[in-house]
Amino acid sequence: MIKMTSEMFLQHLANGISLGSLYALIAIGYTMVYGILRLINFAHGDIFMMATYFAFFGVFFGLPWYVSFPITIILTIILGMTVELAAYRSLRDAPKISIMISAIGASFLIENLAIVIFGGRPKAFPTEELFTKVVHIGNVSVQRLTFIIPVVTAILLIILLYLINKTKTGMAMRAVSKDHETARLMGVNIDRTISITFGIGSALAAIGGVMWGLKFPQIQPLMGVMPGLKCFIAAVIGGIGNTTGAVIGGFFLGVSEIMLVALLPGLTGYRDAFAFIILIMVLLFKPTGIMGEKISEKV
Amino acid sequence: MEMLKTDGITMQFGGLTAVKDFNLVLNKGEIVALIGPNGAGKTTAFNMITGVYIPTKGKIYYKGKDITQMAPHNITKLGIARTFQNIRLFKDLSVLDNVLIANHLHIKSNLFEALLRLPKYKNEDKKMLKKSLDLLEIVGLLDVKNEKSSSLPYGMQRRLEIARALATNPEVLLLDEPAAGMNPKETEDLTKFIKQIRDDFDLTIFMIEHHMQVVMGISERIYVFDYGITIAHGNPNEIQNNQRVIEAYLGVDDNA
Amino acid sequence: MKKRDYYLTVISLILLVIFLYFADRYMDAYIVRILNLCAIYTVLGLSMNLINGFTGLFSLGHAGFMAIGAYTTAILTLSVNAKAQNFFLEPIAAPLANVVLPFFPSLLLAGILAALAGFLIGAPALRLKGDYLAIATLGFAEIIRVIFTNTQNITNGALGLKGIPAYTNLWWSYGIAAFTVLFMVLLINSSYGRAFKAIREDEIAAESMGINLFKHKVMSFTIGAFFAGIGGGLLGNLLGTIDPAMFKFTLTFNILLIIVLGGMGSITGTVISAFVVTISQEALRFLDQPMDLGFIVIPGVAGMRMVVFSILLMLVVLFYRHGLMGTNEFSWDRLINILSFKKPLLKGGKK
Numbered sequence: 049m050i051k052m053t054s055e056m057f058l059q060h061l062a063n064g065i066s067l068g069s070l071y072a073l074i075a076i077g078y079t080m081v082y083g084i085l086r087l088i089n090f091a092h093g094d095i096f097m098m099a100t101y102f103a104f105f106g107v108f109f110g111l112p113w114y115v116s117f118p119i120t121i122i123l124t125i126i127l128g129m130t131v132e133l134a135a136y137r138s139l140r141d142a143p144k145i146s147i148m149i150s151a152i153g154a155s156f157l158i159e160n161l162a163i164v165i166f167g168g169r170p171k172a173f174p175t176e177e178l179f180t181k182v183v184h185i186g187n188v189s190v191q192r193l194t195f196i197i198p199v200v201t202a203i204l205l206i207i208l209l210y211l212i213n214k215t216k217t218g219m220a221m222r223a224v225s226k227d228h229e230t231a232r233l234m235g236v237n238i239d240r241t242i243s244i245t246f247g248i249g250s251a252l253a254a255i256g257g258v259m260w261g262l263k264f265p266q267i268q269p270l271m272g273v274m275p276g277l278k279c280f281i282a283a284v285i286g287g288i289g290n291t292t293g294a295v296i297g298g299f300f301l302g303v304s305e306i307m308l309v310a311l312l313p314g315l316t317g318y319r320d321a322f323a324f325i326i327l328i329m330v331l332l333f334k335p336t337g338i339m340g341e342k343i344s345e346k347v
Numbered sequence: 348m349e350m351l352k353t354d355g356i357t358m359q360f361g362g363l364t365a366v367k368d369f370n371l372v373l374n375k376g377e378i379v380a381l382i383g384p385n386g387a388g389k390t391t392a393f394n395m396i397t398g399v400y401i402p403t404k405g406k407i408y409y410k411g412k413d414i415t416q417m418a419p420h421n422i423t424k425l426g427i428a429r430t431f432q433n434i435r436l437f438k439d440l441s442v443l444d445n446v447l448i449a450n451h452l453h454i455k456s457n458l459f460e461a462l463l464r465l466p467k468y469k470n471e472d473k474k475m476l477k478k479s480l481d482l483l484e485i486v487g488l489l490d491v492k493n494e495k496s497s498s499l500p501y502g503m504q505r506r507l508e509i510a511r512a513l514a515t516n517p518e519v520l521l522l523d524e525p526a527a528g529m530n531p532k533e534t535e536d537l538t539k540f541i542k543q544i545r546d547d548f549d550l551t552i553f554m555i556e557h558h559m560q561v562v563m564g565i566s567e568r569i570y571v572f573d574y575g576i577t578i579a580h581g582n583p584n585e586i587q588n589n590q591r592v593i594e595a596y597l598g599v600d601d602n603a
Numbered sequence: 604m605k606k607r608d609y610y611l612t613v614i615s616l617i618l619l620v621i622f623l624y625f626a627d628r629y630m631d632a633y634i635v636r637i638l639n640l641c642a643i644y645t646v647l648g649l650s651m652n653l654i655n656g657f658t659g660l661f662s663l664g665h666a667g668f669m670a671i672g673a674y675t676t677a678i679l680t681l682s683v684n685a686k687a688q689n690f691f692l693e694p695i696a697a698p699l700a701n702v703v704l705p706f707f708p709s710l711l712l713a714g715i716l717a718a719l720a721g722f723l724i725g726a727p728a729l730r731l732k733g734d735y736l737a738i739a740t741l742g743f744a745e746i747i748r749v750i751f752t753n754t755q756n757i758t759n760g761a762l763g764l765k766g767i768p769a770y771t772n773l774w775w776s777y778g779i780a781a782f783t784v785l786f787m788v789l790l791i792n793s794s795y796g797r798a799f800k801a802i803r804e805d806e807i808a809a810e811s812m813g814i815n816l817f818k819h820k821v822m823s824f825t826i827g828a829f830f831a832g833i834g835g836g837l838l839g840n841l842l843g844t845i846d847p848a849m850f851k852f853t854l855t856f857n858i859l860l861i862i863v864l865g866g867m868g869s870i871t872g873t874v875i876s877a878f879v880v881t882i883s884q885e886a887l888r889f890l891d892q893p894m895d896l897g898f899i900v901i902p903g904v905a906g907m908r909m910v911v912f913s914i915l916l917m918l919v920v921l922f923y924r925h926g927l928m929g930t931n932e933f934s935w936d937r938l939i940n941i942l943s944f945k946k947p948l949l950k951g952g953k954k
Binding site: 082086087088134135138139142143144145146148149150152153154156157160161163164168273277280281284317318320321324325327328331332335 | 655659661727728730731733734735737738739741742743745746749750752753852853856859863867906907909910912913914916917920921924
Binding site: 451462 | 786789793797798800801807808809810811812813814815816822868930
């Protein structure tokens with residue numbers, strides 16, 4: 049364990065919170081889809097990746113960021129909803145394993161399409177002076193972005209929680225999570241509700257993707273794989289199906305990952321494995337996660 | 348001889364008490380019924396006895412042995428078999444395979460002996476096959492033994508479930524609504540059938556049933572559930588004339 | 604088995620042996636390599652199909668077992684010199700430096716170590732259901748890969764191992780493939796195999812019929828891991844070089860593709876599919892390369908091959924969920940009927 053000054057500690061903590069926010073945004077998408085379809089949307093990480101490319105091309109074609117980024121969000125929402133329509137909708141009543149294979153297939157398809165269309169070589173995400181300007185607080189230097197990310201995340205979260213708990217759409221989403229048949233009998237349009245869920249998840253992934261691109265400006269077609277897996281793990285840690293849990297899980301994973309590497313630099317190579325080890329621990333000892341509810345099967 | 352005894356078993360799911368303080372006694376050779384309105388907790392009681400749920404309170408004894416915490420497969424090995432309210436056949440597998448599988452629990456050959464088809468295994472396999480075919484014949488399904496089990500008509504599927512349960516060599520058989528969905532003729536056949544297998548296989552039978560024809564026809568004793576509570580217990584005559592039972596099923600007349 | 608079937612099977616096997624003899628001696632090295640890959644993917648496909656297709660466990664950790672197998676045979680079969688050359692960054696851990704074993708014991712050990720890993724991973728992971736099991740096994744495979752990338756003195760880390768002796772030839776690969784097929788047929792048609800299928804069909808019913816779920820799941824998982832390890836070993840000694848990046852999830856996906864295409868409950872399906880997919884993957888390589896049509900050169904698009912395969916997988920899972928064979932197996936009867944365009948007789952023997 050290396051000795052650290054309090055400034056360095058704060059710096060790492062700030063980075064951890066930033067990373068955690070990004071993980072949280074993506075994790076919400078996983079948890080919402082799992083809650084409503086009992087499906088791990090393997091393609092979610094790749095949708096996040098596509099968002100960064102959408103933003104890249106927006107700026108590439110000369111659009112200012114405040115035009116390009118919103119367009120990115122819209123395009124990503126369309127992409128997410130298309131994936132649901134094409135890959136998942138017709139398999140809703142099929143054996144679980146079929147829809148899971150479809151999810152994996154969709155993920156691979158998007159990744160390989162990205163390689164074919166964009167090329168496998170990494171591209172440089174546009175930097176926006178507005179966000180990347182370095183700010184000095186005492187002896188700590190961080191980009192403005194490091195503050196912006198958690199703030200944006202918090203705002204989005206508040207909006208989302210309001211949506212889920214106080215609106216009819218949100219209630220429909222919660223109803224469908226509990227029981228498809230009953231919700232349908234109560235007049236809920238299942239297809240539309242599920243589409244909206246995917247849309248919201250994709251929108252959050254898009255915002256997360258754009259901020260990720262600003263923070264880690266190198267993008268490549270397979271960049272969504274590891275974050276995708278980690279964010280699913282974050283959702284599991286927090287209690288899969290539970291939105292607040294996904295956020296808690298995201299922050300927990302982001303902060304601990306950064307701190308682990310900061311305090312024990314010898315373990316840097318194991319950074320990715322760390323998330324998986326935590327996952328296994330959670331699955332073994334508290335599979336329902338921090339906020340989780342047990343889903344029981346009727347015999 | 349007391350085959351099965353439950354001592355005040357209670358099942359709570361969070362705030363909901365599905366079964367409260369159930370005291371059951373099954374004596375060898377008896378046919379005992381459990382009746383009550385839908386949602387009264389009858390299948391939950393079955394699930395506790397067969398180990399699918401662990402009771403929140405109370406104990407279960409099989410021939411004097413405490414089986415409360417035992418896993419389902421071990422309970423079946425001891426001698427308690429069951430059928431399911433919503434048929435749970437191995438859908439994609441053949442009728443014969445469904446019954447063959449239920450022989451596996453008593454297999455003595457290990458994996459290598461089975462793989463190498465050693466004489467010890469081949470003998471066991473032959474015996475399992477013969478037993479399964481015999482059982483299929485008894486329930487009248489021998490002709491369809493190679494059909495996919497999900498392709499059978501409903502009544503035959505129910506019979507297959509019973510054959511499958513019998514293949515585990517039980518001493519106690521729990522039947523969950525065996526007559527569900529049957530017409531009067533089939534119900535009559537089933538009633539005779541249950542009595543027959545009790546005699547032929549030396550069984551003790553505990554069944555959940557709604558068809559009063561079956562219940563009153565062959566049960567020696569009846570327990571009545573309502574909202575998880577045992578509201579009555581006695582022989583068919585006593586139960587038929589029990590005021591509380593009548594109210595539970597038919598409701599109370601406001602003008603009475 | 605009917606007498607006719609017995610003779611037909613023996614004759615087929617003899618024909619196979621003759622074919623292998625000529626292929627080994629006279630065929631182009633490229634084609635031999637593809638033939639070898641077909642056999643190896645047969646082994647890998649069958650090993651995964653046992654766990655996922657027959658027992659119904661969604662395991663995504665196959666690449667991890669293959670990695671263990673591949674590295675075991677590689678380390679054990681590399682000559683002392685080759686080892687020294689490979690491990691230039693950090694010398695190989697002392698006890699391994701001088702151990703060199705022949706191919707067969709190395710393969711066997713590969714399988715055993717992979718099986719051991721399967722057992723250790725299975726014990727905790729198999730308590731989980733469905734999606735959780737999938738992610739847990741995926742996680743374990745990733746952990747194995749990351750460990751292999753970081754244990755410089757055992758696996759040579761990210762550099763990988765080069766110069767692995769090319770012991771895998773047609774006799775080894777087809778011999779082991781044939782053994783694997785035989786093993787799986789014997790297993791699936793035994794009482795234990797039926798128990799696996801019961802677990803796939805309905806766990807709760809299986810448990811109520813007295814089947815110890817955990818014991819049988821671990822059994823299936825461990826056996827699958829064993830053959831995955833052997834497949835990995837064969838692969839390593841065919842390709843000549845291995846590195847941790849080879850054993851990413853893509854590898855598991857390829858095998859998953861094979862078993863889904865062939866039909867997840869069918870041994871025959873997996874065998875056929877292994878050949879079809881392996882050959883197609885080679886045949887479709889042209890998509891990745893520029894195509895010279897004489898008057899025009901269509902530039903190759905890297906990754907197009909995988910796009911085609913992803914679409915293929917999606918199409919199969921969306922429209923032909925049961926794959927090629929579903930849960931049906933090969934039988935000489937069926938083949939003869941197909942070949943002679945005979946319509947099956949109706950009830951009563953009428954045509």
